[in-house]
Amino acid sequence: MELAAIESASRWRLFWIIIRYLKNDLFLLSLTIFSVCMTSFSIPLVLGHFEQNTLEVLLYQKLILENNLSQSAIIFLLQLLVVGVFSFFFLQFPLQKVAKKQHLTLGWKPALLPLITLYAWAFFPLIFLVRSHSLQQVLALPELRRALQNTFHLSLLTGAFSLALLLLVIFYLPQRKLERLLLSLGSPSTTALGFLFILFQFRQGLLPVALCLALLHLPTLFRMYLWPQWHQILQQIYVAQLQGAHRGFIWSYISLPQLSKELFRAAGISALWASGEFALLLLLSPQTPTLNVLAQQLLGSYRLDQSLVITVFSLALGGGVWFLFQLVEYVTRQKSLSKMG
Amino acid sequence: MSLVKNLYRKWDDFSLEIPHWEIPDEGISALWGPSGAGKTSVFRSLLGLEPCPTLQWIFHGQDIAKLPLAKKNLGVVFQSLELFPHLTAEENILFPMQARKLNSEHSFQLKNTIVNELQITKLLSKMVHKLSGGEQQRVAIARALVGQPQFLFLDEPFSSIDEDLKKEARSLVAKVIQLTKTPTLLITHDQRDVDALASHVFQIRNGKLLL
Numbered sequence A: 001m002e003l004a005a006i007e008s009a010s011r012w013r014l015f016w017i018i019i020r021y022l023k024n025d026l027f028l029l030s031l032t033i034f035s036v037c038m039t040s041f042s043i044p045l046v047l048g049h050f051e052q053n054t055l056e057v058l059l060y061q062k063l064i065l066e067n068n069l070s071q072s073a074i075i076f077l078l079q080l081l082v083v084g085v086f087s088f089f090f091l092q093f094p095l096q097k098v099a100k101k102q103h104l105t106l107g108w109k110p111a112l113l114p115l116i117t118l119y120a121w122a123f124f125p126l127i128f129l130v131r132s133h134s135l136q137q138v139l140a141l142p143e144l145r146r147a148l149q150n151t152f153h154l155s156l157l158t159g160a161f162s163l164a165l166l167l168l169v170i171f172y173l174p175q176r177k178l179e180r181l182l183l184s185l186g187s188p189s190t191t192a193l194g195f196l197f198i199l200f201q202f203r204q205g206l207l208p209v210a211l212c213l214a215l216l217h218l219p220t221l222f223r224m225y226l227w228p229q230w231h232q233i234l235q236q237i238y239v240a241q242l243q244g245a246h247r248g249f250i251w252s253y254i255s256l257p258q259l260s261k262e263l264f265r266a267a268g269i270s271a272l273w274a275s276g277e278f279a280l281l282l283l284l285s286p287q288t289p290t291l292n293v294l295a296q297q298l299l300g301s302y303r304l305d306q307s308l309v310i311t312v313f314s315l316a317l318g319g320g321v322w323f324l325f326q327l328v329e330y331v332t333r334q335k336s337l338s339k340m341g
Numbered sequence B: 001m002s003l004v005k006n007l008y009r010k011w012d013d014f015s016l017e018i019p020h021w022e023i024p025d026e027g028i029s030a031l032w033g034p035s036g037a038g039k040t041s042v043f044r045s046l047l048g049l050e051p052c053p054t055l056q057w058i059f060h061g062q063d064i065a066k067l068p069l070a071k072k073n074l075g076v077v078f079q080s081l082e083l084f085p086h087l088t089a090e091e092n093i094l095f096p097m098q099a100r101k102l103n104s105e106h107s108f109q110l111k112n113t114i115v116n117e118l119q120i121t122k123l124l125s126k127m128v129h130k131l132s133g134g135e136q137q138r139v140a141i142a143r144a145l146v147g148q149p150q151f152l153f154l155d156e157p158f159s160s161i162d163e164d165l166k167k168e169a170r171s172l173v174a175k176v177i178q179l180t181k182t183p184t185l186l187i188t189h190d191q192r193d194v195d196a197l198a199s200h201v202f203q204i205r206n207g208k209l210l211l
Helices: A002-006 A011-038 A042-047 A055-065 A069-101 A110-129 A132-139 A144-172 A176-184 A190-199 A206-232 A234-242 A247-275 A279-284 A291-300 A304-340 B039-047 B089-099 B105-117 B133-146 B163-180 B191-197
Strands: B002-010 B015-023 B028-032 B056-059 B074-077 B151-155 B184-188 B200-205 B208-210
Touching: A002 A011, A055 A069, A055 A190, A132 A304, A144 A176, A144 A206, A144 A247, A144 A291, A144 A304, A176 A206, A190 A206, A190 A279, A206 A234, A206 A247, A206 A279, A234 A247, A234 B074, A247 A304, A247 B089, A279 A291, A291 A304, B002 B039, B015 B039, B015 B208, B028 B039, B028 B191, B039 B151, B039 B184, B074 B133, B089 B105, B089 B133, B105 B133, B105 B163, B133 B151, B133 B163, B163 B191, B184 B191
Parallel strands: B028 B184, B028 B200, B074 B151, B151 B184
Antiparallel strands: B002 B015, B002 B056, B200 B208
16 A cells, blocks of 8 residues: 555555455455344334334244244245355355455454444434433433343343353364354344244343343354454464363463453443343343333333433443443453463 | 375365375474475374365374374474463473373473573563564474474474574474484475485475475
């Protein structure tokens, strides 16, 4: 790039150089976004009517509201097929090229994601926050305290479950099949996974919701945070294996110390996402109010300003839990450093 | 003598065809050839890092190719060294001893001898990322040998150090390998490495060994 600039390349020319350089990454990102959107549930449910729905909302309608198992199964298979075809291209074409080169350049810092999300989404609700009577009305809501508590617990639990699942994943890696599964799966269907939990009668309280959310977040978190870093230490893991180290030994001496930052960052993101969750709660535990369930109820009764105030609360709380996870990681790292010193 | 049989692998534009290869189980054998000849593919296949279902590697009556990585009892120094950056030089060196539970007095004596021979005693307490290229290379050699491997692999071990230091590095490595009597396969494209270290030379071109 510097060379091109020195040789007086025009802005347009530089732009095309960047595009050609990033084309694999852009393709990867667009496929990931496609597969995530394909199974997205909450936003189409809130914004769209049932007449103009997505496959995921249609699945919800058929499976939960109409209890039509045969049609649900066909929709589910169709959804799997579409995501599967895209996953195939995702694995076959750009990912292998990137892996061959052994360096994954996303072009943006995942660490900035929570901050960007917070600021981007907090901007509009803030306009309503300055209208003090909305804030006062929200503070006077009798169910607010319980909703705050539940959201905090759900967020914390989901982060903890995600951390545990990711720890388990890096314990079992390198494992070709597991790696392929996590890389190819866009995100499991919210409705289908929720229905599975209902089928096994695992649906009371926040615990099943948090576990289900952690499972939903797992492939995305792995792809975004863990896989690039894990790939960088893969050769070290091979060296350790050749030196006779077993899984547990490698996990505690090699992987964990070098991936702890990414693990806690991913767990924090999962906690942040969980703070904005309401779709799974409606499926699994509709009697448990959280801030976003409250926001949805207020939205339903056209109290838009109050609903947005609650959304800001929810984002702030999610951000707080994200920060808590980073703090725990920082303290743990400092402790282990002082031990080594 | 160890025997490598049926080392066949095929990629889109390259194939590896080594039906029969006898590697001496003493001294340093060199696998020498130009870039793109297939040296690294042979190295990775023998280590078990690349899948090669047809491969057999008979050593001391056992087919090492069929064993999982942790049971092969091999030592390896990659071109990129792959030291553990979050550990000190000593922690790196002790890693294989801890992993293989080598805690006898003899093991610690051997470790001290190797460390002395490679002249890295003063570096032990330093974090490896603070060491120079040559120092890191010596730590990697020590780490590969203290685990008492039955076979040592060196993949272009001198490529990351300055020309001035290469001569000294070669003689240190030769000395310490002779001391531990570990059979070694040196993978290199540099004729000077071969001249200075190898007791047996195998040349590879286009994925085939030249006889």
